[in-house]
Amino acid sequence: MRNLNETTGWHTTHQYFQKFLNWNEHEQLHILERMLSKLSHNQLFVMQKFIQPMLQRDFIALLPQHLSEMILANVDARTLAACEAVSSDWRNVLARGQLWRKLIERNVRKDNMWRGLSEKRKWRKYILVSRDTASFAICEHYKMNYDVLQLFPKVVADIDKIEANWHKGIYKLSSINCRSENSKGVYCLQYDDEKIVSGLRDNVIKVWNRSDLSCERVLSGHTGSVLCLQYDDRVIISGSSDATVRVWDVATGECLNTLIHHCEAVLHLRFNDGIMVTCSKDRSIAVWDMVSPREINLRRVLVGHRAAVNVVDFDDRYIVSASGDRTIKVWSADNLEFVRTLSGHKRGIACLQYRGRLVVSGSSDNSIRLWDIHSGVCLRVLEGHEELVRCIRFDDKRIVSGAYDGYVKDSCLGFGSLSFQQHTGRVFRLQFDDFQIVSSSHDDTILIWDFLVEPEPPSSASSDTLEPTIGSSIQSSSAERTTITTSNSERSPPGTPPRRRSEMYLGAAPSSSYDDGPIALFVEPYEVETLAQYEARFPDVSP
Structure with missing residues (x-):
């Protein structure tokens, strides 16, 4: 039933x-x-x-292959790794679309650190290559040695190591000896992956090979110290205490043009996109139109500073100048009219960099100031140097400055700053990127501080020292010295009197009568606030 x-x-x-x-x-x-x-x-x-x-629907498996690839091609590495673990269908989409490779390509194109590593580690040519056009040999080499599934974590580990080296002060040091019979300092420099171009007190420009640090070429023609220079892929332009600006052919070293306008030393210059700006001890700023290397015409002279104009910088909106009169002046790049004055430094201003909305300046009042160029407001004052701040550069992560003191105190940002003390004279110029600092000094040397380094374990002999040296000094030639070293943050004990201030007149090149002393490269951990965060805090303000 x-x-x-x-x-x-x-x-x-x-x-x-x-x-x-x-x-x-x-x-x-x-x-x-x-x-x-x-x-x-x-x-x-x-x-x-x-x-x-x-x-629930598996949209990746249900969509056409090309649409699935388009969706997953826009995610970050963490999400892409999670997608691989979903199912075999998702893994097949990643594999067929070469999405890990495309992620690396995207990072190389948009991120300076990735781009630099791709060149220095020699894997860029295997990533940025089309499978349709690449030769069989290259593709096989790529498959065998540059598997992207293994490459991505290696690159991330490389980046982490570089950042750790910056924070811990671990670097490989290489030195170029520029000393000659008449040389008494290296006033200016610029570098790329192939060369370093330096301007010396003995009136010449020297071009150094990056691979072996040998001198490739000497450019002679100035009758005074070479105080400033800049180059691109066509020309080197230099300014001198002989009051002239000279234009040189990068490839041949030939002097193509000599500009005679300023009546005293040309202290700084910048050029870009057909425009050049020079400044002088004669208190003036000259704006030039660059038609060609042999045709450079004076457009206008800007007058307003009451002392030597030590530095200029510009973009398509503003020209920014700093002077021994303690002020920074902002000029319109469009009509060359005066816009505003930034006041706050207590003594003459020796160096400056301008980018985006931010101006960073260094002064003989021993301080570094950060300014909003639109409003003219001083956003922050960094103190730590005990003498004149001679040169300064910044990027999205850090501020690097060179001064005439021997140590660096903690900054007002609350982080321990690093003091790199290797020069035996005062620093005159520096430039840096994600991997290195290159600096020049009154001691006739150019130092290369390379943070892309894999240090050896410290020896027992150095383990008891406060500032251990990792590895040993290698004397490879008279023009080169290479060491791997660490640098610890230094703090002056309470009550320590400040060091004697330099009484250098900021309108002229420093005299050789100034006694030498150690210099400090001030590495400020600026990542406490990125430029994007800064712009969010300070919305646009009409000039």
């Missing part, structure tokens, strides 16, 4: 189900709504467990 009742019940249920299937969608929803309203809370919970998986 029980089996008969079960069979009859199943038959009746089947009949109801068939009727349900024959109803239209509106009728089906109506009966389901009524049935659900009669269920208990526990029954509804059980129903939810049945229904929820039915509502």
